[in-house]
Amino acid sequence: MNMRIHIKGGRVIDPASNTDREADLFIANGKIVGVGDTAPAGFESNSILDATGCIVCPGLVDLSARLREPGYEYKATLESEMAAAAAGGVTRLACPPDTDPVLDEPGLVEMLTHRARLPEFAHVHPVGALTVQLEGKALTEMAELHEAGCIAFGQANRAIVDTQVLLRAMQYAATFDFPVWLQAQDPFLAKKGVAHDGEVAARLGLVGIPVAAETIALATILHLARETGARVHLTRISSAAGLEMIVAARAAGIAVTCDISAHHLHLSEMDIGFFNAHARLDPPLRSQRDRDALRAGLASGAINALCSDHTPVDDDAKQTPFDEAEPGATGLELLLPLTLKWAQEMKLPLVTALARVTSDPARVLGLDAGQLAIGAAADICVFDPRAGFVVTRDALRSQGKNTPFLGLELPGRVRYTLIDGHLAHDGAWG
Amino acid sequence: MSPVRNTANPQLNAHGELQHLLTIEGLPRDVLTRILDTAAPFTEVAEREVKKVPLLRGKSVFNLFFENSTRTRTTFEIAAKRLSADVINLNINTSSAAKGESLLDTADNLAAMQADMFVVRHASSGAPYLIAQHLAATGRDHIHVVNAGDGRHAHPTQGLLDMYTIRHYKKDFSNLTIAIVGDVLHSRVARSQIHALTTLGVPEVRVIAPKTLLPTGVERMGVRVFNDMKEGLRGVDVVMMLRLQNERMQGALLPSPQEYFKSYGLTPDKLALAKPDAIVMHPGPMNRGVEIDSSVADGKQAVILPQVTFGIAVRMAVMAMLGGANA
Amino acid sequence: MPIPDAEALITALADAMRPHVDPARTALVGIHTGGVWIAQRLQAALGLKTASGAIDVSFYRDDYSQRGLHAGAKSSQIPFDVDGAHIVIVDDVLYTGRTIRAAMNELFDYGRPAKVELAVLADRGGRELPIAPTYCPHVLSLPVAQMLALEKAEDGKLSFRLIEK
Numbered sequence: 001m002n003m004r005i006h007i008k009g010g011r012v013i014d015p016a017s018n019t020d021r022e023a024d025l026f027i028a029n030g031k032i033v034g035v036g037d038t039a040p041a042g043f044e045s046n047s048i049l050d051a052t053g054c055i056v057c058p059g060l061v062d063l064s065a066r067l068r069e070p071g072y073e074y075k076a077t078l079e080s081e082m083a084a085a086a087a088g089g090v091t092r093l094a095c096p097p098d099t100d101p102v103l104d105e106p107g108l109v110e111m112l113t114h115r116a117r118l119p120e121f122a123h124v125h126p127v128g129a130l131t132v133q134l135e136g137k138a139l140t141e142m143a144e145l146h147e148a149g150c151i152a153f154g155q156a157n158r159a160i161v162d163t164q165v166l167l168r169a170m171q172y173a174a175t176f177d178f179p180v181w182l183q184a185q186d187p188f189l190a191k192k193g194v195a196h197d198g199e200v201a202a203r204l205g206l207v208g209i210p211v212a213a214e215t216i217a218l219a220t221i222l223h224l225a226r227e228t229g230a231r232v233h234l235t236r237i238s239s240a241a242g243l244e245m246i247v248a249a250r251a252a253g254i255a256v257t258c259d260i261s262a263h264h265l266h267l268s269e270m271d272i273g274f275f276n277a278h279a280r281l282d283p284p285l286r287s288q289r290d291r292d293a294l295r296a297g298l299a300s301g302a303i304n305a306l307c308s309d310h311t312p313v314d315d316d317a318k319q320t321p322f323d324e325a326e327p328g329a330t331g332l333e334l335l336l337p338l339t340l341k342w343a344q345e346m347k348l349p350l351v352t353a354l355a356r357v358t359s360d361p362a363r364v365l366g367l368d369a370g371q372l373a374i375g376a377a378a379d380i381c382v383f384d385p386r387a388g389f390v391v392t393r394d395a396l397r398s399q400g401k402n403t404p405f406l407g408l409e410l411p412g413r414v415r416y417t418l419i420d421g422h423l424a425h426d427g428a429w430g
Numbered sequence: 431m432s433p434v435r436n437t438a439n440p441q442l443n444a445h446g447e448l449q450h451l452l453t454i455e456g457l458p459r460d461v462l463t464r465i466l467d468t469a470a471p472f473t474e475v476a477e478r479e480v481k482k483v484p485l486l487r488g489k490s491v492f493n494l495f496f497e498n499s500t501r502t503r504t505t506f507e508i509a510a511k512r513l514s515a516d517v518i519n520l521n522i523n524t525s526s527a528a529k530g531e532s533l534l535d536t537a538d539n540l541a542a543m544q545a546d547m548f549v550v551r552h553a554s555s556g557a558p559y560l561i562a563q564h565l566a567a568t569g570r571d572h573i574h575v576v577n578a579g580d581g582r583h584a585h586p587t588q589g590l591l592d593m594y595t596i597r598h599y600k601k602d603f604s605n606l607t608i609a610i611v612g613d614v615l616h617s618r619v620a621r622s623q624i625h626a627l628t629t630l631g632v633p634e635v636r637v638i639a640p641k642t643l644l645p646t647g648v649e650r651m652g653v654r655v656f657n658d659m660k661e662g663l664r665g666v667d668v669v670m671m672l673r674l675q676n677e678r679m680q681g682a683l684l685p686s687p688q689e690y691f692k693s694y695g696l697t698p699d700k701l702a703l704a705k706p707d708a709i710v711m712h713p714g715p716m717n718r719g720v721e722i723d724s725s726v727a728d729g730k731q732a733v734i735l736p737q738v739t740f741g742i743a744v745r746m747a748v749m750a751m752l753g754g755a756n757a
Numbered sequence: 758m759p760i761p762d763a764e765a766l767i768t769a770l771a772d773a774m775r776p777h778v779d780p781a782r783t784a785l786v787g788i789h790t791g792g793v794w795i796a797q798r799l800q801a802a803l804g805l806k807t808a809s810g811a812i813d814v815s816f817y818r819d820d821y822s823q824r825g826l827h828a829g830a831k832s833s834q835i836p837f838d839v840d841g842a843h844i845v846i847v848d849d850v851l852y853t854g855r856t857i858r859a860a861m862n863e864l865f866d867y868g869r870p871a872k873v874e875l876a877v878l879a880d881r882g883g884r885e886l887p888i889a890p891t892y893c894p895h896v897l898s899l900p901v902a903q904m905l906a907l908e909k910a911e912d913g914k915l916s917f918r919l920i921e922k
Contacts, residue, residue, distance in 0.1 A: 205582030322554070468830060472816075483816035484862070485826070751826050
């Protein structure tokens, strides 16, 4: 049946067009057909969504969400994580290749994208493995993987130790103008490290990862980016020094983009408290000074996008001593609340804040998405900015209940999520 | 923002009494002083015909050693037995952990055997916290946890027995200069000593080590850093030596034990720079000729064996205080 | 009720004990803190040769599991060989008998005495254990809410004070 939806009485915020005004939204055939006070000629809705008091914005675009399929279904499944995405207002996401087996063969990528092709599921863009098995030795069949649906190539958080392989991989990707997504962390300086090499690690006796692990790896990547002309996106920057290097590289004409995780936007090493394994993240939470630089960098746009870095981890892998705990935190359902909290604390206009989780990450993906233009896909998030969201295990749809924000109340509650005009989440009564 | 739930110090109960002993960090000075005061009468128990008092009669103390240490385990065992407790020793690196049982499963199993106290030694920093938090979350506050050394983090009873030793010989903490020498980076003992000394009001705590053996930002713990041992020992009242682990003696941290001894070994010459009545301490076991010269280890200023004796009394005091804390 | 005169009671207690002690063999063990003061006075009054001992019963109290470890516990000191000794335990006021029970248990951890007796300045009644003093110059009855506390002045004089609990 052809759904014709009328989203009524909301405040429309569309960062791509710098719009923030009271307006209704009209949807037909999975596309936006009108924005304004009156319906386009001939439009007759067969469904009305009441958005009174709510904000209507593009569905969120998340540059990193681990869906755990294939291979880690005991941590999460496509079904559980897609429900989490919809509940979090996320309508489009990229997933890193560190599944089991890793996404280094076209067949695996096809299977994943096929499984993900349900109307209530967010659009899934796999990031293919840059090297076979992510081992940093042999290149993958990038052209084939691209055809199978990979939007970029990366290593998740595993480094390519051999710099020559890194150079070749970037050259090869540049040949086809495929984006290369890299996480900057020197594997030797990060060896056995579990926390930022600073005051807290010193006190708690945890093995530290110095900021130099990030900056040294960044220097290598930035030099090779200039050398090869590859389109580089740097994932999960964690330090002020790292951000400064990226800003300087851009000034020198190296066109790189970067993102940070929502955890690093709010937390620092101090949040490890008494060995809280939920604060065991990769890269590690750094100093408060680093966190403040990231907050400012995201506000100014020096950091292109904010992602959830969603990593569902089973309880057994977290209920261990800190250094044995698996790094990562669940985040799909917290991305919007954490964005809103940051915007409140920084006194940022919502149109700026929401850009970092909608139109800006879409641009990193090279897609004309994350916007509410007429004719665009009806990927929409309707949320109540005044309602709170208490983070509890029961409230989370994700199979991963691991988050350092457990017990906290965050702003923003998703009322409706639409994907291609399909109502994927209805939180009106929830 | 501070979303972390476990920021409350889990060591003290609602009445401010010691519920667990996990670290010295954050314990108020009067709690430390109370432990030392309580230890004093326990030193006398060892001199009786029956070296036992009945405080923990009928209680079960489980020594959970996930990392082997016969010496530390023995001191806890003696302390518990002198309090009349039943002591059960488990060396878990050779049993269930090898079969894949998780730390908390092990704790749950032993708790089901009516344990009253866990003495925990683990290679991972924070492991005893995990057990204490789990016991609290599952409503088993009557079981007490004593940290017997976790990773690089803490060895609180060692820190306390060192404080007892210093107080025994120097009476007052408020006018002392104390140097901690050696591998601070990997040392749980050093961390506990630093917290104890600063809490008890020692005006100057120094650490002496090569840069490879110092944690980043150690000065934030309230210590003065010296890389030159001769400079660092000048005028100190107490020299606290740390043990250097075999595997760290040569490699990327240090070139050789010989070179380490030359720069950081405690020799009579170097000790002569300290005050004439300075005492020399070592947590044991010692590497003679690596961190300490035999003539110093066996010399008049060494109080290394009294440390061991006091250690039993301090551990008895801790266990007696925990065992009597109202849950 | 008049408060008993502690100094007079010490004299009376020494007089009562004198015919029964052997200055060469008998040893006193005072219970911290009041009993230790009295033992020192009796030691001199009776001319005992053996140095008296002191016991702190904190580690033997039967209320540990309810009330925890008593703060300010002191070292017990028994400077003589307990095996075969004639010992008189000395305390200020005898009440429930529990402290004496703890003191006897502790004493036996030092050896096997030939004979143990009990000397107190006053017996206030309220016994909860089958314990009776061998030497006691004063008997009185106190309500549960009151207690008799021995105090030592700067000049060494001992006196009782009545405390409402």
